[in-house]
Amino acid sequence: MKKKVLIIEDEKDLRFFIAKALKEEGIEVIEAFDGEEGIEKAKKEKPDLILLDLLLPGISGYEVLTRIKKDPELETIPVLILSNLGQREEVEKGLKLGAIDYLIKANFTLKEIVERIKKILTAPNKY
Amino acid sequence: MFEKIFDNLKDGLIVFDKENKVSLINKSAKEILGVKEKILGKSIEEFSNFPKIQNLFFLLGKEIKEVFRKEIELGEGLVFEVTSIPIFEEGKKIASVVVLHDITREKTIERLKSEFVSVSAHQLRTPLASIKWSLETLLKGGKLNEYQQTIVKKAFSSAERMLTIVNDLLNVVKIEEGRYVCRKTPINFEDLVKSKIKFFEEKIKEKQIQFEFRVLPKKLPKVKVDPEKIGLVIENLLDNAIRYNLIGGTITISLDLKDNEIEFSIKDSGIGIPENEKSNIFQKFFRASNAIKKEPEGSGLGLFVAKNIVEAHGGKIWFESEEGKGTTFYFTIPIK
Numbered sequence: 001m002k003k004k005v006l007i008i009e010d011e012k013d014l015r016f017f018i019a020k021a022l023k024e025e026g027i028e029v030i031e032a033f034d035g036e037e038g039i040e041k042a043k044k045e046k047p048d049l050i051l052l053d054l055l056l057p058g059i060s061g062y063e064v065l066t067r068i069k070k071d072p073e074l075e076t077i078p079v080l081i082l083s084n085l086g087q088r089e090e091v092e093k094g095l096k097l098g099a100i101d102y103l104i105k106a107n108f109t110l111k112e113i114v115e116r117i118k119k120i121l122t123a124p125n126k127y
Numbered sequence: 128m129f130e131k132i133f134d135n136l137k138d139g140l141i142v143f144d145k146e147n148k149v150s151l152i153n154k155s156a157k158e159i160l161g162v163k164e165k166i167l168g169k170s171i172e173e174f175s176n177f178p179k180i181q182n183l184f185f186l187l188g189k190e191i192k193e194v195f196r197k198e199i200e201l202g203e204g205l206v207f208e209v210t211s212i213p214i215f216e217e218g219k220k221i222a223s224v225v226v227l228h229d230i231t232r233e234k235t236i237e238r239l240k241s242e243f244v245s246v247s248a249h250q251l252r253t254p255l256a257s258i259k260w261s262l263e264t265l266l267k268g269g270k271l272n273e274y275q276q277t278i279v280k281k282a283f284s285s286a287e288r289m290l291t292i293v294n295d296l297l298n299v300v301k302i303e304e305g306r307y308v309c310r311k312t313p314i315n316f317e318d319l320v321k322s323k324i325k326f327f328e329e330k331i332k333e334k335q336i337q338f339e340f341r342v343l344p345k346k347l348p349k350v351k352v353d354p355e356k357i358g359l360v361i362e363n364l365l366d367n368a369i370r371y372n373l374i375g376g377t378i379t380i381s382l383d384l385k386d387n388e389i390e391f392s393i394k395d396s397g398i399g400i401p402e403n404e405k406s407n408i409f410q411k412f413f414r415a416s417n418a419i420k421k422e423p424e425g426s427g428l429g430l431f432v433a434k435n436i437v438e439a440h441g442g443k444i445w446f447e448s449e450e451g452k453g454t455t456f457y458f459t460i461p462i463k
């Protein structure tokens with residue numbers, strides 16, 4: 001079955017590139033512009049993974065993550081943070097709230113990000 | 128007249144006699160420390176229940192140590208630079224002069240500057256990610272001819288360089304703000320070095336560098352370091368050794384155990400550091416003239432960051448170099 005990834009990211013260009021790279025790997029992509037839309041789409045679509053930015057218009061990525069992890073329907077979906085914030089405190093906060101991993105956007109190539117996502121999708125528990 | 132000048136100086140001044148008791152104190156110093164006349168003839172230890180004096184006492188000690196421009200907080204948000212100069216007569220200390228200089232305004236400006244750099248660096252990351260990924264997508268598309276590919280690859284590596292600079296700037300800000308905290312865990316130092324060497328494998332090959340990694344036959348004890356930070360030190364040194372080396376040059380990394388510390392050294396056969404620029408090499412934004420000539424791009428932050436990290440671990444960093452022959456950088460990490 002085709003795997004489904006939800007991208008919550010406000011930067012249109014960044015969303016475009018990640019979505020394109022994932023689609024090329026045969027992954028279905030759903031896009032959300034902000035946190036509210038992200039949570040709504042997560043509930044509706046039940047993705048296999050959520051790619052989450054932290055600085056979003058409206059509610060922050062941390063808040064989105066907290067709500068996802070509190071929701072019995074969504075809590076098992078792995079959340080991968082993809083942000084430009086890279087201070088250790090921010091990374092630790094994200095992981096403590098239950099994110100599976102934390103990547104700093106600009107430090108990674110699309111290829112590396114896609115590989116990381118594929119790895120989580122094949123074995124989310126072992127990751 | 129002298130007394131009036133002394134009293135009206137903006138800096139706080141305190142003179143201690145040979146028994147380390149306060150013999151003179153000007154108006155500013157009294158205001159800064161929140162004390163009155165009765166401190167005269169007494170030692171500051173007797174006043175150490177005054178919160179502000181406590182900080183000063185902590186710095187100067189009973190014996191009024193010599194201090195040069197140390198920053199301390201005297202009161203909420205007020206930062207002072209303290210200098211303590213001993214005065215000698217025939218080899219005996221007869222007095223100490225302590226100067227309290229208000230640098231609160233400078234500190235505020237410094238903080239604002241750090242914030243500015245931090246915010247701009249973060250802001251730069253998003254468009255940089257976009258540029259990198261655009262170029263990567265173009266390259267992956269496979270529709271470019273060889274010439275176009277070369278050009279896009281150049282743009283991609285420029286974007287990467289820029290990103291390194293942005294990350295360096297963020298590190299510098301963290302160092303300046305004193306937020307560059309080290310989280311130490313015991314690690315196998317040799318493994319850390321190996322992983323960093325692996326990271327640069329391709330670049331070493333590209334430049335046809337003869338590379339050697341020398342370790343002691345016996346196992347090194349574990350050291351408590353922040354692996355991410357010390358990793359960055361090794362990366363910066365290795366990156367320099369490759370970047371400022373000649374094609375077909377040599378690099379040797381050695382690990383050594385010397386009374387309770389591990390010594391890391393990296394020797395290259397590169398362009399070396401000009402004699403008259405050696406003293407500036409660890410300053411932030413400084414780049415040696417021959418380095419700029421060889422590699423116009425570079426932030427001049429790598430060694431500054433490295434020095435701060437090594438010193439935060441209680442170690443030392445230094446180098447030996449001869450222009451045109453090569454450079455060896457050393458740093459040590461205490462074991463306990």
